[in-house]
Amino acid sequence: MSAAIEIEGLEKSFTLHLRGGARLGVLRGLSLSVEAGECLVLQGASGAGKSTILRCIYGNYRPDGGRILVRNGAGTVDVAAASPREILTLRRMALGYVSQFLRVVPRVDAISLVMEPALERGATQAEARERAAALLFRLNIPARLWDLPPATFSGGEQQRINIARGLVAEQPILLLDEPTASLDAENRAAVIELLREARGRGATVIGVFHDREVRDAVATRTLDLAAERAA
Amino acid sequence: MTELPLLRVTGLAKSFGRIRACHGVSLELYPGEVLGIVGESGSGKTTLLRCLSGELAPEQGTVEFRNTDGALEDIHRMSEARRRFLQRTQWGIVHQNPHDGLRMRVSAGGNVGERLMAAGERHYGRIRAEAVAWLDRVELDPARIDDLPLLFSGGMQQRLQIARILVSRPRLVFLDEPTGGLDVSVQARILDMLRRLARDLGLAAVIVTHDLGVARLLTDRLMVMRRGEVVEEGLTDQVLDDPHGPYTQLLVSSVIA
Numbered sequence: 001m002s003a004a005i006e007i008e009g010l011e012k013s014f015t016l017h018l019r020g021g022a023r024l025g026v027l028r029g030l031s032l033s034v035e036a037g038e039c040l041v042l043q044g045a046s047g048a049g050k051s052t053i054l055r056c057i058y059g060n061y062r063p064d065g066g067r068i069l070v071r072n073g074a075g076t077v078d079v080a081a082a083s084p085r086e087i088l089t090l091r092r093m094a095l096g097y098v099s100q101f102l103r104v105v106p107r108v109d110a111i112s113l114v115m116e117p118a119l120e121r122g123a124t125q126a127e128a129r130e131r132a133a134a135l136l137f138r139l140n141i142p143a144r145l146w147d148l149p150p151a152t153f154s155g156g157e158q159q160r161i162n163i164a165r166g167l168v169a170e171q172p173i174l175l176l177d178e179p180t181a182s183l184d185a186e187n188r189a190a191v192i193e194l195l196r197e198a199r200g201r202g203a204t205v206i207g208v209f210h211d212r213e214v215r216d217a218v219a220t221r222t223l224d225l226a227a228e229r230a231a
Numbered sequence: 232m233t234e235l236p237l238l239r240v241t242g243l244a245k246s247f248g249r250i251r252a253c254h255g256v257s258l259e260l261y262p263g264e265v266l267g268i269v270g271e272s273g274s275g276k277t278t279l280l281r282c283l284s285g286e287l288a289p290e291q292g293t294v295e296f297r298n299t300d301g302a303l304e305d306i307h308r309m310s311e312a313r314r315r316f317l318q319r320t321q322w323g324i325v326h327q328n329p330h331d332g333l334r335m336r337v338s339a340g341g342n343v344g345e346r347l348m349a350a351g352e353r354h355y356g357r358i359r360a361e362a363v364a365w366l367d368r369v370e371l372d373p374a375r376i377d378d379l380p381l382l383f384s385g386g387m388q389q390r391l392q393i394a395r396i397l398v399s400r401p402r403l404v405f406l407d408e409p410t411g412g413l414d415v416s417v418q419a420r421i422l423d424m425l426r427r428l429a430r431d432l433g434l435a436a437v438i439v440t441h442d443l444g445v446a447r448l449l450t451d452r453l454m455v456m457r458r459g460e461v462v463e464e465g466l467t468d469q470v471l472d473d474p475h476g477p478y479t480q481l482l483v484s485s486v487i488a
Contacts, residue, residue, distance in 0.1 A: 017477035018484060059466065061473045084452050084466045085261065105426060105448050106419035 003071070004173055004204035005034040005057060010066035010080075012052055026052045029066070032223060036071070036172075039195070039205040039218050044225030050208040054175045056080075057206070058097045059087035070094060070173065092120050098166035098179045102150060102158040110153075110161050111136065111146040117169040128168070135164040139190055155182045167194060174198060176207035180214050192217045235297060237262050237403055237435050238283070243292035245278055251459045252278040256292070258454065258464075262402065263433045267450030267467060269440060269482070275459040276439040277407055283437060284324050284405040285314050296321070296403070319349045322403040323396030327411055329388035332395070333380045339366065339391055340376035346399045365394040369424060386417035393421070397428060404436045410445055422448055443486050447471055455479045 012027040026049040034040050042050040055061040057068055059079045068079040072094040077086055091097070096117070104113050111132050118128035136146055139160040145153065150161050159182050166174065174195075180188045188211065195205060195218050209215045215222070236259040243256040253275040260266055268276045281287035283294055285306045295303040296317065306314055318324070326332040333342050343362040352358055363373045369390040380388050389409065396404060409425065410418040426449055429436055440446055446453055446467060453470040455463040455478065463470060463479045474480045 014473075015475070017480050055472070060468050062465065062469055062475070084469075085264075087466060088451060103447070105423050107423050 002035055003033045003069075004036040004038075005032075005071070005206070006067075006069040006076075007032045007053075007057075008067045008069075010053075010056060010068065011064040012049070012056060012061060013064055027056070027063075034204055034206060036204050037199060037202055039199060039207070039220045041215050041219040041222045042206065042208050042225060043215075043222050048225040050225060051177050054097070054177050054206065054208065058091065058095055058175055092117075092169075094171050094173055096166045096169060096171040096174045098163055098174070098176045100159075100178050100181065102162045104150070106151055107149050109147045110141065110150050113150065113161060114164045114168055117165055121169040121171070123169070131168050131170075132164065135168055135194070136161075138194065139164055140187055156184065156187065159183060160187060163191060163194075167198065170198075170201070170203075172203055174203055174205045174207070176205065176209075178208050178210060180209060180211050188214055234261055235301070236260060237297050238437075239293075239295045239297075239303060240283065241293050241295075243279070243282055243289050243294065245282055245287065245289045247278075251275075253282065253289075253456070253459045256461055260403070260435050260437065262435050263429070264452065265429055265436045265438065265450045267438050267440060267446040267453045268456060269443060269446050269453060270456035271441065271482075274456040276441075276456055278459075279456070280405055280407055280437060280439045284322065285318060286324070319346070320399060321401055322405065323399070323401040325389075325392055325396055325404065325406040325409050327408040329380070329385065329392045332392040333388060335381045336379060338377045339371070339380055339383070342380060342391060342395045343398050346395055350399045361398060365398045366391075368428075369394045370420065386413050386421070389413060389417075389421060390424070393425070393428075397432070397434075400432070402434060404434055406436060406438045408440055408442075409438065410442070411440075418445075425449060443471060443483065455482065 008031050010027050010030040013023055013025040016022045016024065042053060044050055052061060056063050057070065057079060059082065063080045066080060069076045070079055070090060072090050077090050079087060082090065114132035114136060115128040118131055141157060141160055150158050163179050180191050183191065192214055199205060238260040240256060240258045244254045245252050256279055268279060270276050278287065282289045288307050294306050296306050297303050340359060340362040343365050344358040347358050347361060363376060366373045366376060371387060371390055380391055383391060410421050413421065422445060438449060450467045453464060453467045454461050455470060457478045463474065463476045470479060471483055474483045
């Protein structure tokens with residue numbers, strides 16, 4: 001199999017018990033395959049299920065049905081059926097995820113937060129620090145902020161810390177949920193360049209980018225979820 | 232992934248009179264894993280924790296702990312002496328109220344050193360050096376080693392209690408609302424410290440909390456309890472971001488901020 005991710009018949013709905021049990025169907029039998037090294041951009045109106053797909057792959061949302069086969073080294077893991085421990089291992093080794101918000105333990109300084117995923121994947125302190133520093137530098141986070149906790153950083157700075165955390169461990173698959181939403185042109189360009197380099201080392205990317213400039217620069221293929229649903 | 236569970240709990244039940252405090256609870260905990268138990272007061276969290284840590288005998292079910300020889304031992308069917316030995320050396324209990332976990336009229340250093348002596352250490356110099364190192368690790372001023380915990384603030388007492396437990400290098404730690412009653416800045420400090428220690432020492436932990444923010448930052452897995460039963464469980468971020476049951480949805484949506 002050359003696919004990095006193979007999704008078959010993915011079903012995901014939400015039952016809102018606090019709203020009288022209303023059922024919100026988001027994904028109905030979605031199938032898609034992403035080859036290693038591709039950059040697939042998910043498109044569609046708000047509520048079409050773009051983030052839901054990313055969260056299902058990451059094991060954050062629990063699907064109602066279907067399979068999500070994710071390659072990890074020589075094997076594959078079906079995230080829809082995996083145990084919590086298997087999902088944690090898969091995340092650590094194979095999945096980098098950049099969410100829209102930075103959610104971290106207060107009081108921990110920025111560079112330590114960025115180093116964390118690399119350390120968990122087995123990098124030494126020195127390697128992790130070197131990679132974290134290189135990313136923070138390229139993402140234009142001034143060095144005087146590296147030793148401060150990001151709680152007081154601006155929205156854009158926090159988002160760049162988040163991006164650095166997603167890239168630092170160099171996992172083979174990157175899931176990006178609007179990573180450039182609150183960035184200015186200079187930093188968007190930096191992210192585009194970092195994603196190109198990630199793909200250069202063979203990484204597979206699935207992302208949601210509202211920004212046309214970023215989308216056009218990184219996408220090797222786009223998937224329109226509205227069209228997918230109508231079909 | 233070939234690792235074996237450190238703790239295996241099967242069909243645990245405990246009642247107080249007609250009240251079912253916990254019922255039909257089963258779980259496995261692996262080395263290095265942090266499990267959170269959440270739910271409102273009276274849901275059975277603390278009863279479950281006390282059954283797991285050997286403080287309270289369940290009516291049904293087993294709690295098995297993997298000893299250093301690799302064999303599972305039922306902690307409620309072993310001798311009192313054996314259970315106390317394991318409690319002293321292999322696992323630790325951090326109480327919600329530091330008064331339950333510390334000896335208030337023994338010096339801070341004495342509180343930490345006592346656990347080491349209980350585990351067999353006899354050399355005074357080494358005990359004192361370890362105590363100093365651990366006070367420093369939990370960010371207490373080592374110069375206060377001879378002060379009584381009575382004179383410490385609540386946050387300092389809680390950190391001293393954690394040092395007292397971790398000094399003997401337990402493999403499993405039970406924490407009951409470890410940051411309850413502390414102000415927010417001290418809470419963040421203790422959370423960060425616990426998370427770092429769990430990662431650096433590879434210890435497994437079971438944490439009871441009603442604070443979902445604490446659960447999100449500290450735990451890998453979550454069990455949601457209601458009326459003595461586990462109503463939902465999974466990876467912490469799954470349970471908090473995609474809660475399935477009505478009670479879990481209510482719990483998650485009730486959080487302020």
